[in-house]
Structure formats: C-alpha cells, structure tokens
Amino acid sequence: MFDHFDAAWKELTAEGSGFAVSEIDVRGVPTRIFPSAPPHMRAIWDIAQLHGDKTYIVFEDERYTYAEIGAQVRSLANHLRDVHGVGSGDRVAIAMRNYPEWVVSYWAIACLGAAAVGMNAWWTGPEMAYGLGDSKPKVLIADDERVERVLPELDALRAEAPLHIMSVRSDRELPDDSSRWADVVKPDEAPATLPDADIDPDDDVTIFYTSGTTGFPKGAQLTHRGSVHNIMNIVFMTMVAGAAEAKAVEAGELPAPEPAPADADPAAPPVFLAPTPLFHVTANNCLLQPCTMAGGAIVFMYKWDAGRAIELIEREKVTNFSGVPTMSREMLMHEDWSLRDTSSLKSMGGGGAAIQPDLVDKIDKSLKGGVPSTGYGLTETHGIVTANSAKLYTAKPASCGRIVPTLEGRLEDEAGNVLEPGPNVVGELCVRGAIVIKGYLNRPDATADSIRDGWFHTGDIARIDEDGFVFIVDRAKDMVIRGGENVYCTEVEAAIYEHPAVAEAAVFGKPDDRLGEEVVAAVVTRPGESLDQDELSAFLAERLAKFKIPSTVWFRDEPLPRNANGKFVKRDLKDELLGTA
Structure with missing residues (x-):
C-alpha cells in the first residue's frame, strides 16, 4: 500500500502537474511552494463566485x-x-459564534487586503480587551454575547486607538457611534x-490568537500565501490517498x-459539517476555505450537540x-447513530x-461508504502539517500521516542538533515552508524563539x-x-497566582475520556490563609475563559515537588495525584 502511496505522490507532484513543487525565497528563507497556486485569498473568493446558486452556508x-x-460580502466590503x-494593512476583528455573518465578514475583510482578527468566542471581557488592544482593529464585528463582554472595556480601549463596534444579531443598546449589521x-x-485592492501574497490575511507560555495570547500572523497553500495541501493529501x-x-x-447508488451524482459538491469554532484554523482554514473553493456547502451549528449533528448529517447529506x-466518539455512541441515515458520510x-x-x-467499521481521517497541524502552520486517511490510516492508526508537499520536516534534539530519522529516534518536530506563519504580532522575541532560520519549532516530540x-x-x-482547545498551563497558573491566598500553583492535564484532557491544578495556600475550589473558580471566572478553569484542584499544605533548579516537577506531581507512575 505504501509503495502505491509513493508512486501516486510522485505522479501528482511531477513537473508540469498542478501540484508540482518548486522553491523560492520568502523573507530570506528557502520556501517550498506550488507555482500553480492562486496569489491570494481574494482569488479564491473570485473562484467561489462561479458557484452562483449552489447552497453555500447552512446554519x-x-x-x-x-x-x-x-x-453580502460586496455590501460589507464597500461599507468597510x-x-x-x-x-x-488594516485589521477588523470578528467575535461571534459560527454565524453566517462570520463567513461574510471574513471574506469581505480578506478581499480588501486587510486582516481578520479571529477572536476566541470563549474569552472574557478582559481577555477580549487584551486581544483588541494588541491588534488594534479599526472595527469589531461582534454578536450580542461578545458585545456585552466588551462594552465595559470600550472606553479604555478607545483611549489607545479608535474602535467602531458593529453588532450582529443583537438588539442591545449600543454607544451612539456604533452600528448594526x-x-x-x-x-x-x-x-x-x-472595491479594488492591492494584495501581496505575504500580507497578513488573518490574526488568530494562540495561548502563550508567558500568560498572554500571541497573535499569529497568517498570510495569503500560507492560507492558499494550506487549501492546496488539503486537496493534494485527499487526492494522493485516493x-x-x-x-x-x-x-x-x-x-x-461498492458501486455508487444509481441515483448518485458523481459531480455533486461536498457537504461539510463544521462543529468547531471559526476562530481556529481547523474550521476556518481546513473546512471553510477548501469547501468554498470546491463549491461545497458548509453546515454550522449554534452549539455542539451530538444528536443534533447526526440529525444534520442525515438532513443535509x-x-x-x-x-x-x-x-x-460521542456521535458513534449516541442512540440516534443507528436510527439515522448517515450513509452520505465519506470522511x-x-x-x-x-x-x-x-x-x-x-x-x-461504522461508516458504510466512508473512511476515517485525521490531520495534525497548528495555528502557526495555517492548518495541516500532516494528514492520514482511509486504508493508510487503518494501517498506521497511531500516525498522523506524512508531511504535506510544501513543508520540509526534521527532528531536533534539545540542543538543536538535527537527528536522522529512525525507528527509535524521537525529537522535536520542526517544519519549514510556505505555510509557516510570518510571526507573532508585536512579539519579535517570541517569533525569533519559535521560528529559527525559517524552521518553526512545533513543541511536539515525534x-x-x-x-x-x-x-x-x-x-x-x-x-x-x-x-x-489549547490551554497553556502558565497562563492559568499566572491567573491563580493573582489570588492573595495562593503561595504555589502548578497546572497540568488529567486524561479524560470525553475531552481528551481536563485542566487540573495543585495549589498551596499561604500560611494562615484558606481557599476552596468554589472560591478559586469564581475568582478565575473573572480572568479566564471557562474552559481554562481547572475542573479539579488539590489543596496542599506541603510545598510542591521541585528539581535542583527550583522548578516544579510536574511529572512527580502527576504521579502522586493521578497515580500515573
């Protein structure tokens, strides 16, 4: 099977083919690209307009x-x-659920040559204020829940830079200088x-915030070139597996x-169900964008519910x-899975x-005519680094797949030495190519630390x-x-340490069958002080999004375990509290 995979890969990337790969200099870095790639995301949207009366969005x-x-895109773009x-070079922030207005806003902003700041809809008011203060958008397009959170922060934000509020699906009273969708x-x-726009492939098209190890999120600068190449990588990985x-x-x-049903249309466009939020590359870059280019329909939900998802799979095919x-997992375990027709699922x-x-x-085993699939990627790579699907995936179910054509990949040890791959060789996975971000907004030190000579250090051991x-x-x-959702432990620890009763805190992950991991913490209180989990959770709710608040907190009298350098040894703490030894 893997010999066939290699042969198909060579055919699809051969010189003269649509996926031929070449190397150019991008910001002083040798960079793998597809020469056939459209120059920017506006070109992708122009292609999409050829699909006319086909269904595009179901909410x-x-x-x-x-x-x-x-x-709607033309109306909003001209208004902006x-x-x-x-x-x-300007920025417009989007803060809302997966409403159709999110999609309209994104394409209008991208077609102007501006950057869409995708704000985490889980963020609290202070977290929103940080993102807005860091990115300084001219306009914030937000739904009712996000408008409510940001209004108390508005005066302080406007003291630094002008900010116009445009509300979506909201009847809330707004400042006089605001507008409604x-x-x-x-x-x-x-x-x-x-409107006319001058767009360079290396211009920012999106700013997505990814939690930072210093306690503050970092705005990853996604470019037009990187976003276009991510779409093409996804298409390529699907084609090569087939x-x-x-x-x-x-x-x-x-x-x-099995032969397709007699009434099946082989040219029918795909229908994507996107249950994850559009402020992540998973839904925006890896679902919405490829679906748009292919002329498919994309289905959104107000919130995740396995039963409702199964119902939509049947209804929308x-x-x-x-x-x-x-x-x-939740869908396969749901009582409606065997009662509904999910035979349309191909992936x-x-x-x-x-x-x-x-x-x-x-x-x-559960899909009648479909296959399992996975992808590994990061915000910093615009989407996927690897992909694995179908028989290749069932043959290597522990693997996330092969690295996409427009990336070079290598392993490095802790000293930065390049390692030769081998069956027992592990190291930090580093990648270089067209889909690596430009950097982190306003964070040259963080950019230099993560991207060295064009090589992005993923932080993942592979x-x-x-x-x-x-x-x-x-x-x-x-x-x-x-x-x-990525939760950086230092961010949560920083918030815990703001409580005056806390002397020491360590945050780590606890395995969870449903969520993969839960956020948990060990806390040592100051002498003479008392604190319980409800009090700490209420305190953190004013500082952190709900998903970042520890579900379990162990309060201890003795100091947390440390190594010779004075750092907490979380592995020992996990062994003690979770019994993982």
Whole structure:
C-alpha cells in the first residue's frame, strides 16, 4: 500500500502537474511552494463566485447560496472601505459564534487586503480587551454575547486607538457611534463589484490568537500565501490517498469499492459539517476555505450537540465531518447513530488532539461508504502539517500521516542538533515552508524563539518512520488540549497566582475520556490563609475563559515537588495525584 502511496505522490507532484513543487525565497528563507497556486485569498473568493446558486452556508434552519453570500460580502466590503477606511494593512476583528455573518465578514475583510482578527468566542471581557488592544482593529464585528463582554472595556480601549463596534444579531443598546449589521449590510443594494485592492501574497490575511507560555495570547500572523497553500495541501493529501487506493485496487491488493447508488451524482459538491469554532484554523482554514473553493456547502451549528449533528448529517447529506475526536466518539455512541441515515458520510475524523487507535477502528467499521481521517497541524502552520486517511490510516492508526508537499520536516534534539530519522529516534518536530506563519504580532522575541532560520519549532516530540509517516509521542510545551482547545498551563497558573491566598500553583492535564484532557491544578495556600475550589473558580471566572478553569484542584499544605533548579516537577506531581507512575 505504501509503495502505491509513493508512486501516486510522485505522479501528482511531477513537473508540469498542478501540484508540482518548486522553491523560492520568502523573507530570506528557502520556501517550498506550488507555482500553480492562486496569489491570494481574494482569488479564491473570485473562484467561489462561479458557484452562483449552489447552497453555500447552512446554519441550523437558515440557508444561503454563494450568490446571496457574495452580495453580502460586496455590501460589507464597500461599507468597510467607504465608511471606515479599511484597506491593505488594516485589521477588523470578528467575535461571534459560527454565524453566517462570520463567513461574510471574513471574506469581505480578506478581499480588501486587510486582516481578520479571529477572536476566541470563549474569552472574557478582559481577555477580549487584551486581544483588541494588541491588534488594534479599526472595527469589531461582534454578536450580542461578545458585545456585552466588551462594552465595559470600550472606553479604555478607545483611549489607545479608535474602535467602531458593529453588532450582529443583537438588539442591545449600543454607544451612539456604533452600528448594526442589518443597517449596514444590504445585499439588495450591494455594488456589483468589490472595491479594488492591492494584495501581496505575504500580507497578513488573518490574526488568530494562540495561548502563550508567558500568560498572554500571541497573535499569529497568517498570510495569503500560507492560507492558499494550506487549501492546496488539503486537496493534494485527499487526492494522493485516493490515487494510492485506486492503484491498490488495480493491483488486486484491495477489493473494488461498492458501486455508487444509481441515483448518485458523481459531480455533486461536498457537504461539510463544521462543529468547531471559526476562530481556529481547523474550521476556518481546513473546512471553510477548501469547501468554498470546491463549491461545497458548509453546515454550522449554534452549539455542539451530538444528536443534533447526526440529525444534520442525515438532513443535509453531509459528506465530510471534521471535529475534535471526542465529537466523533460521542456521535458513534449516541442512540440516534443507528436510527439515522448517515450513509452520505465519506470522511469522518478531524484533529485538535490525537485520535485514539480504537476510535480509528470504530469509525472505519461504522461508516458504510466512508473512511476515517485525521490531520495534525497548528495555528502557526495555517492548518495541516500532516494528514492520514482511509486504508493508510487503518494501517498506521497511531500516525498522523506524512508531511504535506510544501513543508520540509526534521527532528531536533534539545540542543538543536538535527537527528536522522529512525525507528527509535524521537525529537522535536520542526517544519519549514510556505505555510509557516510570518510571526507573532508585536512579539519579535517570541517569533525569533519559535521560528529559527525559517524552521518553526512545533513543541511536539515525534518520530518519523521508514515511510515518512509522523507519530506524535509527547508535547514539549507545557500545554493541555481540552476538547481541541489549547490551554497553556502558565497562563492559568499566572491567573491563580493573582489570588492573595495562593503561595504555589502548578497546572497540568488529567486524561479524560470525553475531552481528551481536563485542566487540573495543585495549589498551596499561604500560611494562615484558606481557599476552596468554589472560591478559586469564581475568582478565575473573572480572568479566564471557562474552559481554562481547572475542573479539579488539590489543596496542599506541603510545598510542591521541585528539581535542583527550583522548578516544579510536574511529572512527580502527576504521579502522586493521578497515580500515573
């Protein structure tokens, strides 16, 4: 099977093909690219407009075609330019649930040559204020819940830089100089064209905040080039896996697939269900953007519910489901899974956390005409670094797949020495290529620390096998992945230490069957002080998003274990409190 995979890879990347790879200099770094790639995301949107009356967005019971969303994009883009002066190099923030307005806002901003600041919808008011103060957008487009959180912070933010509020799906009273979506976006009156824009491939198109080890989130600068190449990498990895299986079938190594139903349309566009938030690369870059280019439909939910997701799969004939692993597991375990028609699913899986091998097998056996899939990636790589699917995945269920064509990959030891891959060789996975971010906004030190000579240090410990398949074995970063959300322990510890009764705190992850990991903590209080979990949780709720607050806190009288350098030894703490020794 892997010989067929290699052969298909060589054919698809051969000189003259659509996925041929070449190397250019980007910001002084040798960079792998697809020469055939469109120059920027506006070109992707232009392609999408050819899909006209096809269904584009389904949000619960609302439906919109490409033409309808296109009119909204033109209306908003012209308003942002004419009224607020938004253009190349500017920023506009988006803070809302996965409403259709998120998608309209994103494409309008991208087509102006500005950068969309995707704000974490879980953030509290102070966390929103930090992101807005750091990115300084001209406009914040936000739904009712996010408007409520930001209004108390507005005067302080405006003391530093002007900020216009545009509310979405909200009847809340607003400051006089604010606006409402319905008063601004008028598709029936939309200009026939988008405003002119001068866009360079290396311009920022998105700022996504990723939690930082210093206690503050970092704004990752995603570029037009990186976003376009991520789309093409996703398409390539899908095609190469399919081509490899076709070769295996032709060689008699795999049975021929079941024939499609007589009424099936082989040219029917894909239908994606996107259960994860659009302020992450998973939903925005790896689902919305490829779906848009392919002329597919994308289905959004008000909030995650496994039963509702199964219902939508049946109703909308969803072909691709991609979420965090716990979502797939919850659907397969749901009582409605066997009662609903999910035969339209061709791919099920996702990323955000490792998919356990048993789940790979469950997905493979549960889909009538589909296959399991996974991807490994980071905000800092615009999306996927690797992908694995179908028979390749069931053959190597512990692997996240091979590295995409526009990335070089290598392993480094703690001293920065490059390691030769081998069956027992592990090191930090480092990657270089078109999809590595430009850097972190306003954080040159953090950029220099993470990206050295163009090589992005993922913080993940991996091994690479003889077929070039990557296996993530550990994380170097002090981080918990809770239901696909990255929680950096130092950020939570910093908030805990703000409580006057706390003397010492250590935050780490506890395995959880549903979420992958839960955030937990050990706390030592100051002499004479008392504190319980409810009090600490209430204190943290004013400082942290809910998913970052420890679900369990152990309060101790004795100091936390330390090493010779005085650092807390979390491994010993885990062994003691979780019995993981």
